[in-house]
Amino acid sequence: MWSVPWDRTTSNPTGVSQSTDKNGSIGIPEIELLAQKAQLRTIRSGFFRERLNVADGWSGLLDEGEMIELGTRSLVRVGFKAALAGKLGASLLDRLEKVFFEMAYPTPNWPDLD
Numbered sequence: 208m209w210s211v212p213w214d215r216t217t218s219n220p221t222g223v224s225q226s227t228d229k230n231g232s233i234g235i236p237e238i239e240l241l242a243q244k245a246q247l248r249t250i251r252s253g254f255f256r257e258r259l260n261v262a263d264g265w266s267g268l269l270d271e272g273e274m275i276e277l278g279t280r281s282l283v284r285v286g287f288k289a290a291l292a293g294k295l296g297a298s299l300l301d302r303l304e305k306v307f308f309e310m311a312y313p314t315p316n317w318p319d320l321d
Contacts, residue, residue: 235291237290237291237294238283238287238290238291240290241282241283241286241287241290242279242283244282245278245279245280245281245282245283245286246275246279248282249274249275249278249279249282250275254278255274255275255277255278255281256271256274258278258317277314277315280308280312280314281314281315281316281317281320282320284304284307284308284314284316285317285320287300287303287304287307287308288300288304291303
């Protein structure tokens, strides 16, 4: 979630639905829902604990919370474009994916996740 200094009653130029929380931060409901589901899957399965403990260079580097965060972000990355398909152009989706999952918070891209 991020905060913006402008009036939230103005039009939304992106066409993506937005919500405002009690702190005035704007969120993208499609991605928030995807993240909630991904986090539950990560916590319930314990799958990422195994994957990250055997992945190159990860063993012992992350605590439980960090493994859940990375697992959640990895699952969100897999569904990111599909969640926003038809709401943003392909080029913008590619750039957002790069910013969110490579630049701002590098996230493994595991193609076998679904």
